[in-house]
Amino acid sequence: MNLSQGGAWRAAADGDRLLLAAVAGGAVLLLVVFVILPLWGILSYSLITPGGLGLGNYARYFGDPRFVSIIGNTFEVSLSVTAATIVLAYGFAYALERTRMPLRPLLRVVALLPIFAPSLVQALGLQFLLGRNGLVNRTFGTELDIYGFWGIFVADLLYAFPHAFLILSTALAVGDQRLYESAEALGASAWRSFRTVTLPATRYGIASATFVVFTIVITDFGNPVVIGGNYSVLAVEIYNQVSGQANFSMGAVIGVLLLFPAALAVVAERWIARHQHAAVGAQSVPLRARPNRRRDLLWLCYCLLVGAAILAVVAVVVYASFVRLWPYNLSLSLRHYAFDVQNGIAPLWTSIQVAFVTAGIAVVVVTLAAYANHQLSEAVKRPLYFLSILPAAVPGMVLGLGYILAFNDPAHPVYAIYDTMLIIAVCNVYHYHAQGFLLATTNMKQISRTFEEASATLGATRLGTLLRVTLPMIWPSVLAIGAFFFMRAMVTLSAVIFLITPSTQLAAVSVLYLDDRGALNQAAAFAVCIMATVIGFLLATQAVLRLAGVRQVSLIR
Amino acid sequence: MFLELRGVTKRFAGLTAVDGLDLDIEAGEFICFLGPSGCGKTTLLRLIAGLESLDEGTIRLRGRDLGQLPARRRNFGVVFQSYSLFPSMTVGRNVGYGLVCRKWPRPRIEARVAEMLALVGLGDQAGKYPHELSGGMQQRVALARALAPEPEVLLLDEPLSALDAKVRESLRGEIRDLQKRLGITTVMVTHDQDEAMEMADRILVMNRGRIEQVGAAQDLYWRPETRFVGEFIGRLNLLERGRWQALLPALGEASHTLFAIRPEHVRLVGDDESVAGPVGEGQVRKVAFLGNMTRLLVEAEAGLVEIEVHGPLEGAGVGERLRFVLPGEHVSPIAADRR
Ligand SMILES: Nc1ncnc2c1ncn2[C@@H]1O[C@H](COP(=O)(O)OP(=O)(O)O)[C@@H](O)[C@H]1O
Numbered sequence: 054m055n056l057s058q059g060g061a062w063r064a065a066a067d068g069d070r071l072l073l074a075a076v077a078g079g080a081v082l083l084l085v086v087f088v089i090l091p092l093w094g095i096l097s098y099s100l101i102t103p104g105g106l107g108l109g110n111y112a113r114y115f116g117d118p119r120f121v122s123i124i125g126n127t128f129e130v131s132l133s134v135t136a137a138t139i140v141l142a143y144g145f146a147y148a149l150e151r152t153r154m155p156l157r158p159l160l161r162v163v164a165l166l167p168i169f170a171p172s173l174v175q176a177l178g179l180q181f182l183l184g185r186n187g188l189v190n191r192t193f194g195t196e197l198d199i200y201g202f203w204g205i206f207v208a209d210l211l212y213a214f215p216h217a218f219l220i221l222s223t224a225l226a227v228g229d230q231r232l233y234e235s236a237e238a239l240g241a242s243a244w245r246s247f248r249t250v251t252l253p254a255t256r257y258g259i260a261s262a263t264f265v266v267f268t269i270v271i272t273d274f275g276n277p278v279v280i281g282g283n284y285s286v287l288a289v290e291i292y293n294q295v296s297g298q299a300n301f302s303m304g305a306v307i308g309v310l311l312l313f314p315a316a317l318a319v320v321a322e323r324w325i326a327r328h329q330h331a332a333v334g335a336q337s338v339p340l341r342a343r344p345n346r347r348r349d350l351l352w353l354c355y356c357l358l359v360g361a362a363i364l365a366v367v368a369v370v371v372y373a374s375f376v377r378l379w380p381y382n383l384s385l386s387l388r389h390y391a392f393d394v395q396n397g398i399a400p401l402w403t404s405i406q407v408a409f410v411t412a413g414i415a416v417v418v419v420t421l422a423a424y425a426n427h428q429l430s431e432a433v434k435r436p437l438y439f440l441s442i443l444p445a446a447v448p449g450m451v452l453g454l455g456y457i458l459a460f461n462d463p464a465h466p467v468y469a470i471y472d473t474m475l476i477i478a479v480c481n482v483y484h485y486h487a488q489g490f491l492l493a494t495t496n497m498k499q500i501s502r503t504f505e506e507a508s509a510t511l512g513a514t515r516l517g518t519l520l521r522v523t524l525p526m527i528w529p530s531v532l533a534i535g536a537f538f539f540m541r542a543m544v545t546l547s548a549v550i551f552l553i554t555p556s557t558q559l560a561a562v563s564v565l566y567l568d569d570r571g572a573l574n575q576a577a578a579f580a581v582c583i584m585a586t587v588i589g590f591l592l593a594t595q596a597v598l599r600l601a602g603v604r605q606v607s608l609i610r
Numbered sequence: 611m612f613l614e615l616r617g618v619t620k621r622f623a624g625l626t627a628v629d630g631l632d633l634d635i636e637a638g639e640f641i642c643f644l645g646p647s648g649c650g651k652t653t654l655l656r657l658i659a660g661l662e663s664l665d666e667g668t669i670r671l672r673g674r675d676l677g678q679l680p681a682r683r684r685n686f687g688v689v690f691q692s693y694s695l696f697p698s699m700t701v702g703r704n705v706g707y708g709l710v711c712r713k714w715p716r717p718r719i720e721a722r723v724a725e726m727l728a729l730v731g732l733g734d735q736a737g738k739y740p741h742e743l744s745g746g747m748q749q750r751v752a753l754a755r756a757l758a759p760e761p762e763v764l765l766l767d768e769p770l771s772a773l774d775a776k777v778r779e780s781l782r783g784e785i786r787d788l789q790k791r792l793g794i795t796t797v798m799v800t801h802d803q804d805e806a807m808e809m810a811d812r813i814l815v816m817n818r819g820r821i822e823q824v825g826a827a828q829d830l831y832w833r834p835e836t837r838f839v840g841e842f843i844g845r846l847n848l849l850e851r852g853r854w855q856a857l858l859p860a861l862g863e864a865s866h867t868l869f870a871i872r873p874e875h876v877r878l879v880g881d882d883e884s885v886a887g888p889v890g891e892g893q894v895r896k897v898a899f900l901g902n903m904t905r906l907l908v909e910a911e912a913g914l915v916e917i918e919v920h921g922p923l924e925g926a927g928v929g930e931r932l933r934f935v936l937p938g939e940h941v942s943p944i945a946a947d948r949r
């Protein structure tokens with residue numbers, strides 16, 4: 054190297070490098086504090102026994118047959134729901150992407166409905182339909198009991214369905230018309246060309262959706278807590294141990310146990326995502342499905358059936374929120390919207406505030422982390438990237454409990470915001486950090502490096518380029534990321550359930566408490582308010598984007 | 611020397627994109643980097659611009675080491691192949707961008723923007739957005755933007771290759787005129803030999819990260835030093851000494867084993883014409899009529915030879931026999947390889 058000492062020093066002290074180092078360092082520091090410390094808290098707490106550090110808690114856990122059966126339950130329900138969701142969602146996505154049946158746009162919206170509501174809404178809807186006093190039992194005089202495995206199965210199936218559907222329909226939307234034409238020219242039957250062309254071409258999508266659904270189901274808390282009955286799963290058991298019995302060390306043990314399968318699924322999903330790029334060549338001919346009356350009609354029947362199931366569960370919640378007393382007095386009334394029980398309407402406002410704060414912080418944190426990751430050289434960015442997507446592997450219940458164990462200590466600097474709305478927002482930001490970060494990274498990759506280089510050669514500093522060139526180009530996707538976090542913050546239950554206080558009660562938690570007390574109609578009304586807020590916010594954001602002439606940004610993730 | 615490159619080297623994960631390259635560029639000259647795709651032209655240009663960091667070597671501007679000076683402090687204007695105008699800014703703001711970064715006062719910026727746009731013939735387009743302009747206009751705006759801050763050097767990376775053939779032709783002339791008028795030192799990367807020969811004062815032919823030859827277009831065409839240069843610029847017959855000995859004029863140095871002659875220099879001789887030196891004979895294998903000339907592939911005893919004949923040509927159908935000579939003044943020894 055011909056660099057003189059002075060030159061090297063000047064280069065190191067260059068403002069641009071300092072800025073990048075500060076942004077990357079700040080992002081890493083925050084991730085360490087708000088992700089690693091809580092995880093460390095859980096891990097170390099699980100090892101603390103009255104007799105010093107050791108595996109005593111684990112031994113106690115595995116020595117109790119009830120606990121062991123919970124692990125069996127968790128896997129039983131996660132695996133079966135995953136299998137069922139993938140099959141059903143694949144068919145639905147196939148019909149929407151590969152046939153010319155009518156009503157496709159409407160069915161797409163219906164399939165996405167569950168995303169706009171807290172997970173326990175499915176369970177709530179099932180109670181209204183199939184519960185002891187549900188519509189079915191009262192109408193047909195049956196004695197169906199939905200509580201337990203089948204309740205969780207159906208509720209989580211509906212809850213995970215849109216997530217699988219989004220991934221699978223993306224996989225099915227792309228395809229090479231030429232392959233199908235040559236398969237047909239070779240005399241392949243429809244079934245054969247599906248097996249030999251479609252299925253292999255979408256195998257990455259299927260695998261990816263499988264792991265995503267598995268993670269969602271194994272970490273879901275809302276549905277099993279409402280409709281699980283005596284059939285307990287890990288996510289609910291953490292809650293019971295911590296909130297019910299204040300048994301933090303057992304909560305921590307379960308947290309660690311839950312961390313493993315979720316982390317494995319996420320690692321597998323990321324591995325697949327990295328290897329699926331070359332699936333469609335640049336020159337492939339886009340697919341055009343040809344009309345086929347009989348086939349389209351059959352698929353339409355299937356989709357209407359699935360769509361009806363999704364819609365019925367949501368619709369019954371909406372309906373129940375407007376009747377006097379489900380299921381005894383079905384006359385319409387607005388009295389449940391008076392919110393005169395518990396804290397009244399306050400939790401909804403708190404939720405909206407938290408959602409705005411979450412979105413505001415997340416947009417800055419996630420965009421800057423993705424920006425630093427984009428600018429840093431391959432070797433240096435590894436730790437930042439790893440920390441940024443690590444939260445995907447951390448179930449909400451684990452993160453929330455980790456926050457208690459790590460920060461509920463007056464000596465800890467973060468304690469200053471403990472018991473405030475801010476810690477809930479921060480927890481949301483880091484709970485969904487991976488998804489937001491990956492969205493932002495994808496957006497940054499899409500804009501050509503040339504713009505930044507052109508700006509640099511014209512004399513702009515890095516900050517100047519970021520503010521004047523990069524942000525004006527990516528603001529619609531930054532807004533979309535904000536919308537994603539707003540939506541998540543409105544509906545999430547798992548992580549925040551450990552962080553709320555009487556003065557920072559959230560809407561989704563209110564639904565749970567009201568349901569718990571048997572105030573099903575009020576719970577329904579609250580859930581409707583959440584859904585309405587989320588949908589209203591998305592529509593408003595969509596309108597802003599339309600007004601600005603932006604069309605290609607999708608707000609639904 | 612104005613711009614001085616010494617031992618410039620850049621590696622990418624095991625691949626040496628630019629390999630110990632030395633070059634002097636004079637003030638005010640227009641130099642082209644020419645070579646096949648992947649030979650390292652862009653990398654070399656980016657090293658000069660400061661968009662890549664040097665692994666080895668030095669780059670000096672008027673004797674001052676540019677070393678690790680970041681791109682934004684070099685004051686070099688760069689025009690990229692495509693997509694470099696900021697889509698969220700008007701043409702006027704694009705052109706003024708470098709001046710805003712340099713904190714010029716507003717009235718001066720406005721005057722300079724107007725001046726630059728007039729210079730590239732787009733005085734009335736300041737309020738438009740890039741996507742409203744054609745590709746050729748966009749590149750002219752990019753040129754105006756690069757020139758606005760009065761850069762020391764103008765660097766162009768295949769600025770014309772994304773454009774239609776017609777636009778490309780006219781822009782070649784425009785860029786060259788502009789460069790002469792402003793007297794700005796200019797480096798242009800291209801893989802198109804016509805473009806390089808038409809525009810540049812000097813051409814640097816690159817191959818696998820190294821210089822094959824540097825010189826004016828005429829030097830490269832008439833006196834290619836390596837087989838690579840000869841074949842890359844125009845067409846070339848390569849004659850191995852062993853096989854072609856009888857037809858080659860008395861050539862001195864015995865150390866040369868490979869000789870070259872351009873197809874248009876091979877002269878056909880009539881049946882009744884008498885010639886002083888040795889005459890070759892062969893059978894026509896291929897005939898390509900190209901309008902103003904005809905290209906023949908002739909199989910002689912020693913091997914195949916390509917002959918280009920200008921003007922009308924008779925009696926040269928496939929299968930016919932022809933006589934030709936290799937005029938001594940056009941046969942030159944050539945190196946098989948630089949290394
Ligand atoms: N950022 C990079 N990372 C890795 N390899 C690169 C990079 N940029 C260029 N290369 C490689 O260096 C060689 C020279 O590239 P380049 O300078 O772009 O060639 P040219 O402009 O002559 O077509 C190529 O083999 C290319 O693949």
Ligand SMILES: [Mg+2]
Nearest residue numbers: 651652768799
């Ligand atoms: Mg190039």
